[in-house]
Amino acid sequence: MRKRIFNNFKTLLSSASNNIFHVNKLHSYPNFTKNVYQVNRGPYKSLEEHHLTFFRDVLGENGMIVDLCDLEKYNVDFTKQLRGCSTLVLRPTTTQQISKILSFCNHNHLAVCTQGGNTGICGGATPVFDEVILSTELMNKVIHLDELSGVLTCEAGCVLQQLNDFLVERDLMMPIDLGAKGSCQIGGNLSTNAGGIRLYRYGNLHGNVLGLEVVKADGEVLDCMNTLKKDNTGYHLQHLFIGSEGTLGIITKVAIQCAPKPKSVHLLFLGAQNFTKVLKAYKKARYDLGEIISAVECMDHQTMELVEEHSELSSPIGPYPFYLIIETSGSESVHDQKKLEGYFNGCMDKHFILNGVVATSAAQREKLWSIREGIAHSMYQDGYVFSYDISLPFSSYYDFVTEMREYMGKKAHRVFGFGHLGDGNIHLQISIKEFSNEILNYIEPHIYNRVDELHGSISAEHGIGFLKRKYLPKIKSSENLSTMRKLKMLMDPKGILNPYKVL
Numbered sequence: 379m380r381k382r383i384f385n386n387f388k389t390l391l392s393s394a395s396n397n398i399f400h401v402n403k404l405h406s407y408p409n410f411t412k413n414v415y416q417v418n419r420g421p422y423k424s425l426e427e428h429h430l431t432f433f434r435d436v437l438g439e440n441g442m443i444v445d446l447c448d449l450e451k452y453n454v455d456f457t458k459q460l461r462g463c464s465t466l467v468l469r470p471t472t473t474q475q476i477s478k479i480l481s482f483c484n485h486n487h488l489a490v491c492t493q494g495g496n497t498g499i500c501g502g503a504t505p506v507f508d509e510v511i512l513s514t515e516l517m518n519k520v521i522h523l524d525e526l527s528g529v530l531t532c533e534a535g536c537v538l539q540q541l542n543d544f545l546v547e548r549d550l551m552m553p554i555d556l557g558a559k560g561s562c563q564i565g566g567n568l569s570t571n572a573g574g575i576r577l578y579r580y581g582n583l584h585g586n587v588l589g590l591e592v593v594k595a596d597g598e599v600l601d602c603m604n605t606l607k608k609d610n611t612g613y614h615l616q617h618l619f620i621g622s623e624g625t626l627g628i629i630t631k632v633a634i635q636c637a638p639k640p641k642s643v644h645l646l647f648l649g650a651q652n653f654t655k656v657l658k659a660y661k662k663a664r665y666d667l668g669e670i671i672s673a674v675e676c677m678d679h680q681t682m683e684l685v686e687e688h689s690e691l692s693s694p695i696g697p698y699p700f701y702l703i704i705e706t707s708g709s710e711s712v713h714d715q716k717k718l719e720g721y722f723n724g725c726m727d728k729h730f731i732l733n734g735v736v737a738t739s740a741a742q743r744e745k746l747w748s749i750r751e752g753i754a755h756s757m758y759q760d761g762y763v764f765s766y767d768i769s770l771p772f773s774s775y776y777d778f779v780t781e782m783r784e785y786m787g788k789k790a791h792r793v794f795g796f797g798h799l800g801d802g803n804i805h806l807q808i809s810i811k812e813f814s815n816e817i818l819n820y821i822e823p824h825i826y827n828r829v830d831e832l833h834g835s836i837s838a839e840h841g842i843g844f845l846k847r848k849y850l851p852k853i854k855s856s857e858n859l860s861t862m863r864k865l866k867m868l869m870d871p872k873g874i875l876n877p878y879k880v881l
C-alpha cells in the first residue's frame with residue numbers, strides 16, 4: 379500500500395499549485411440585482427448629507443468608504459452574480475460605534491446590510507438597493523484565550539484562518555474549517571451557521587458557541603458573552619443570532635469552544651468506480667476508523683475535470699468516476715496509520731475503491747485539500763453557475779445529480795456534484811455560458827420541489843440569503859414562518875436589518 383501511495387504522491391506534488399484561495403479580481407460587473415430579479419425597493423430613506431455628517435462624526439473619515447470604485451467590491455457578491463448599488467460602506471472598530479450607527483439608522487429609517495468577508499454564496503451579504511453596508515472588517519481583535527478550557531473570545535471581524543493560525547501556535551484549533559477561511563470572518567460564519575469540513579467531528583456552531591455580544595436594530599447592546607460550558611439560566615438568546623443572516627442583529631463578539639490540535643492527522647484520497655461503492659467505502663470507514671474520522675468529502679469526475687481545466691491542480695491518482703476524501707485526526711500516529719492501512723486494504727479487497735493515496739505530512743495534506751478547496755475558485759470561471767447546497771438522504775444523494783444532469787440535457791454546460799458526504803450535504807452545480815432567466819425558471823422551482831419530495835433541505839449550510847428567499851414559504855410551515863416573522867418584528871420592527879433577505 380505504502381509504495382503505491384508514495385509513488386502517487388510524486389505526481390501530486392509536481393502537478394499541484396499553491397493552495398492559497400484567491401478571490402478573482404473583478405473583470406466585469408454583473409447587472410444590478412434589483413433589475414435582474416425585479417425587486418421593489420422598500421420604504422427606506424435615501425442617504426442625505428446630514429446622515430453622512432453623523433457617520434463621519436462617529437467613525438471619522440477613515441471609517442467610511444464613499445468612492446464608487448472602492449465601493450464596488452462591497453457591492454458585488456463573491457460569485458460576481460449579484461450587485462447592489464450602495465453608496466456608503468461604514469467600517470466601525472467598536473461595539474459602541476455600531477450601537478450609535480444602528481440607533482441612528484433605526485431612527486432615520488435607513489436600511490443596513492451587514493457584511494463580513496463577503497464569501498457567502500446566496501446573496502445575503504451584498505445590498506440589493508442602496509442599503510448602507512456595515513463592514514466588520516476592522517473589528518478583528520482576539521480578546522482572550524483560556525488555554526486550559528480552550529475558550530476563545532474575539533471580535534466578529536476576525537478572519538477564520540487568522541484565528542486558526544493563532545490557535546495552532548497554542549496547540550488548539552477552530553472547530554470549523556471551510557474553503558473560504560482566508561477571507562470569511564467568524565461573525566459571518568456564525569450568522570450563516572456555517573458548516574464546512576470539521577462539522578462531521580465537532581458538530582455545528584450552535585454546539586461550539588458559548589456566548590455572543592450582539593447589537594440590536596435599535597442600537598441596544600445585548601451582552602450574552604457567556605464563557606461557561608454549562609449555563610442553563612433562562613433562554614439561550616445567543617442561539618437566535620446563529621444562522622440569522624444579519625436580519626436580527628449584528629454580532630460584535632463571540633466566545634467559542636476550540637478543539638485541541640490533533641497530534642496525528644492523515645488524509646486519504648480514494649478513487650471509486652461508482653457512487654454505490656463510495657457509500658460502501660464510507661460505511662466501512664465509519665466502522666473501521668470510527669473515533670478518528672474527522673472529515674468525509676466526495677466529488678464526481680466532472681468536478682475533478684473542472685478543477686483540472688481551470689487550475690494547475692490534478693487528481694493525484696489519475697481519473698476515476700468518483701473520489702472520496704477521508705481525514706483522520708487522532709493522538710497516536712502509529713495507531714492511526716495501522717488502522718488506515720487495514721481500512722485501505724479492506725476496501726481494495728472488496729473493490730469498494732480502485733486506488734488511493736494517503737497524505738501524512740501537513741504539506742501533503744494541504745496539497746490534497748487544495749483540490750477540494752479549489753473547486754469554488756474553478757467553478758466561477760466556468761460561466762454562470764446555478765449553485766445548490768442541499769441535504770439529501772444517502773438513498774438519493776448522488777442520484778439527484780444524475781437526475782438533474784438528464785433534466786438539463788444540452789441546456790447546461792456542466793452538471794456536477796461534490797460535498798460533505800459525511801453530513802449528507804451535496805453541492806449540486808449547474809454551469810451555463812451566461813445567466814438566462816429562461817434557464818433559471820427551468821431549474822427553479824423544479825429543483826426545490828424535487829428536494830422537498832426527496833425529504834431533503836434546500837439549504838444545508840449556506841443559508842437563505844437573497845437567492846432562496848422566495849422558496850422559504852414553500853418549505854416552512856405557516857406556523858414556523860409566522861413565528862419567524864414575529865421574532866423579526868420584535869427584534870427589528872422597522873425592518874432596517876438586511877431587508878430583501880431570508881423572510
Ligand SMILES: Cc1cc2nc3c(=O)[nH]c(=O)nc-3n(C[C@H](O)[C@H](O)[C@H](O)COP(=O)(O)OP(=O)(O)OC[C@H]3O[C@@H](n4cnc5c(N)ncnc54)[C@H](O)[C@@H]3O)c2cc1C
Nearest residue numbers: 494495496497498502557563565566567572573574624629
Ligand atoms: C470557497 C468557498 C468555500 C465555502 N465553503 C463553505 C463550507 O464548506 N461551508 C459553509 O457553510 N459555507 C461555505 N462557504 C460559504 C461562506 O464562506 C460561509 O457562508 C461563511 O460563513 C460566510 O462568512 P463571511 O464572513 O464571508 O460572511 P458574509 O458573506 O459577509 O455574510 C454572510 C451573511 O452573514 C451576515 N453577517 C456577516 N457578518 C455578520 C455579523 N457580524 N453580524 C450579523 N450578520 C452578519 C451577512 O449579512 C450575510 O447575510 C464557502 C464559500 C466559498 C467562497
